Amino acid sequence: MPDQTFSAMQQSIIDGAPDTASALAQQALAAGIAPLDAINLGFVPGMHAVGEQFGQGKMFLPDMMASAEAMRAAMAVLEPELTKQGAERPMEGIVILGTTKGDIHEIGKILVGTLLQANGFQVHDLGVDVSGERFAASARELHADIVGVSALLTTTMRNQKTVVEALQKAGLRERVRVMVGGAPVTRRWADEIGADGYAKDAISAVALARELMGRKQVPGKGEQAADPQAALAPVAERT
Numbered sequence: 001m002p003d004q005t006f007s008a009m010q011q012s013i014i015d016g017a018p019d020t021a022s023a024l025a026q027q028a029l030a031a032g033i034a035p036l037d038a039i040n041l042g043f044v045p046g047m048h049a050v051g052e053q054f055g056q057g058k059m060f061l062p063d064m065m066a067s068a069e070a071m072r073a074a075m076a077v078l079e080p081e082l083t084k085q086g087a088e089r090p091m092e093g094i095v096i097l098g099t100t101k102g103d104i105h106e107i108g109k110i111l112v113g114t115l116l117q118a119n120g121f122q123v124h125d126l127g128v129d130v131s132g133e134r135f136a137a138s139a140r141e142l143h144a145d146i147v148g149v150s151a152l153l154t155t156t157m158r159n160q161k162t163v164v165e166a167l168q169k170a171g172l173r174e175r176v177r178v179m180v181g182g183a184p185v186t187r188r189w190a191d192e193i194g195a196d197g198y199a200k201d202a203i204s205a206v207a208l209a210r211e212l213m214g215r216k217q218v219p220g221k222g223e224q225a226a227d228p229q230a231a232l233a234p235v236a237e238r239t
């Protein structure tokens with residue numbers, strides 16, 4: 001039965017049907033499906049299918065916008081459930097998130113923020129089209145431990161480097177860790193621009209954020225690979 005539910009969720013995103021997506025998200029919660037499973041196994045594969053079809057010229061910009069709207073409708077139902085879990089945990093660290101200058105893709109970033117919050121991080125989302133200077137000013141003002149920079153376009157990826165440079169210029173690079181992500185981003189790119197880490201999805205972003213906090217507090221400790229499973233374990237199991 002969950003398989004059919006997940007396929008229906010995927011289809012609601014492909015169809016760009018916010019009402020259906022929202023109803024399916026509500027049904028999933030009522031049926032005891034974990035919100036994270038609904039997101040990762042149901043709705044996100046729908047976004048990936050949309051991206052593929054757009055790439056092949058089978059879908060167009062208005063279709064993608066409708067799909068994004070459906071994704072937002074599903075997240076509006078599921079996000080509060082995930083956030084509730086975060087409120088019950090000790091604060092893990094302060095994270096600033098944003099999508100780079102020139103880029104308006106936000107769904108992946110929102111997902112990263114939701115999972116970080118659900119895992120005890122205090123998250124400040126600066127939104128989309130964020131300049132390096134704004135990342136740096138907010139990092140100073142909000143005493144950020146980590147800055148998470150998203151980019152979905154090959155043309156805006158390079159602005160992740162601008163964020164690293166702006167933090168350096170502001171004299172914050174020593175105390176603020178930078179993690180990057182987004183569909184075209186790779187670990188190699190993260191190394192190349194001097195970021196502290198790369199996460200391929202929201203679950204890995206939580207693991208990476210924990211690892212980066214560890215590196216901040218105990219220099220040298222955080223060199224081991226991030227463990228996505230450990231990232232979602234309750235606090236008591238992690239210590």
Ligand code: HCB
Pocket residue numbers: 044047048050051052054055056061064065067068102103104105106107108109111112147148149150151152153154155179180181182183184198199200201202203205
């Ligand atoms: Co957009 N778009 N788009 N788009 N879009 C992509 C990204 C293409 C790959 C589609 C394609 O060609 N196949 C393509 C980019 C090609 C390229 O540069 N290589 C593309 C294009 C070309 C464009 C426009 C230029 C189209 C046009 O106008 N001709 C335009 C650009 C506008 C701009 O930004 N200036 C555009 C516009 C749009 C919208 C507005 C219609 C819509 C965005 C709506 C919104 O976000 N509110 C949109 C969408 C939805 C997509 C696709 C279909 C889905 C993106 C998405 O939400 N994925 C995407 C195709 C694709 O990526 N498969 C397509 C789902 C999320 C969950 O994945 O990778 O974003 P994610 O995030 C993951 C992961 O990367 C990681 O965790 C997340 C959660 O698991 N992560 C981080 C992300 N950020 C992180 C930060 C961290 O610190 C750590 C981890």
